[in-house]
Amino acid sequence: MKANLVFGAHPDDEILGPGGTIASLSQQGEKVESILFTRGNRFPPWWDEKKLEKTREKESKNAAKILGISKTHFLGFRDAEIIKQVNDAIIEKIVKIIRKEEPERIFYHSKNDTHPDHVAVSTIVERALEKINPKPKCYSYEISNFVNFFERKDPKIFFDVTNTLDEKIAAIRAFQSQKLLMLPLIPIVFARAVSNGRKSGFRYAEKFTVTSF
Numbered sequence: 001m002k003a004n005l006v007f008g009a010h011p012d013d014e015i016l017g018p019g020g021t022i023a024s025l026s027q028q029g030e031k032v033e034s035i036l037f038t039r040g041n042r043f044p045p046w047w048d049e050k051k052l053e054k055t056r057e058k059e060s061k062n063a064a065k066i067l068g069i070s071k072t073h074f075l076g077f078r079d080a081e082i083i084k085q086v087n088d089a090i091i092e093k094i095v096k097i098i099r100k101e102e103p104e105r106i107f108y109h110s111k112n113d114t115h116p117d118h119v120a121v122s123t124i125v126e127r128a129l130e131k132i133n134p135k136p137k138c139y140s141y142e143i144s145n146f147v148n149f150f151e152r153k154d155p156k157i158f159f160d161v162t163n164t165l166d167e168k169i170a171a172i173r174a175f176q177s178q179k180l181l182m183l184p185l186i187p188i189v190f191a192r193a194v195s196n197g198r199k200s201g202f203r204y205a206e207k208f209t210v211t212s213f
Contacts (some may be wrong), residue, residue: 002030003101005136006069007094007108009082009124010040011060012175016189017141018107019067019168020161021206026068027164030104034064035073035097037121042079044171044177055177063171064160067164073097082120086127094128103136110140110209118144126211139208155210158200165193165204 006027008014014022014034022032031130032175039053057074064072075093078083098106108125109118122140139157162167172189177180196205 002104004030004032004105004107005035005098005101005103006032006034007106007121008034009037009109009115009121010079010180011036011056012040012063012117012172013109013143014060014168015063015067015168015171015175015183016143017109017169018139018206018208019171020164020166020193020204021107021159022069023067023164023167024159024161032067032069032070033071033073035075036060037075037077037082038079038117039074039076040079043181052177053104056175058174059177060140063174066167066171066174079089082117082124086120088153091123091127091131094124095131098128098132105137105139107139107141107208109141113142114144124177138211140164140211141206141208157206157208157210158196158202159208160202160204161193162197165190189210
């Protein structure tokens with residue numbers, strides 16, 4: 001069975017980014033696991049942090065069931081503090097995960113994203129991938145930046161999510177603790193899928209940057 005790994009900074013990043021692709025790969029019989037660096041303990045700020053962590057972990061697992069993610073790993077970082085722990089120890093931990101799973105593909109945050117946690121995860125994953133040979137197919141995804149002036153020449157790949165966009169949106173709705181953020185994002189997710197579909201010849205699509213080392 002082909003394996004795929006998805007790295008995200010927070011619970012819901014794995015859905016907002018490659019959610020439709022995850023569902024499509026799962027439906028094709030491929031294994032998908034997600035590795036989340038935090039449990040999302042900072043938003044909403046009026047929640048008790050421990051309660052919020054448990055809630056978001058549960059929501060992430062519910063979303064995983066919708067998309068067909070076989071297992072979700074939580075690394076235990078705190079929101080907005082990942083950049084403080086970009087060190088050899090966490091890089092080696094990611095190396096071990098990749099070597100153990102031997103994935104066909106890896107999906108992770110774009111280095112051009114605007115959220116510092118997303119950029120930190122991109123840095124950690126890319127430094128880990130430098131130590132991996134042979135390398136899997138590597139694709140980065142964007143969430144926070146809606147206009148990107150820095151990677152227009154980078155090679156792109158589009159995945160057809162025509163048959164799985166509904167699952168992606170259902171998984172987004174699973175994050176009820178985040179509905180103040182999520183509900184306004186659904187029209188943006190839909191618009192992106194339509195735009196990417198027009199560029200690639202599909203009805204709906206997700207776009208990734210093909211990364212190499």
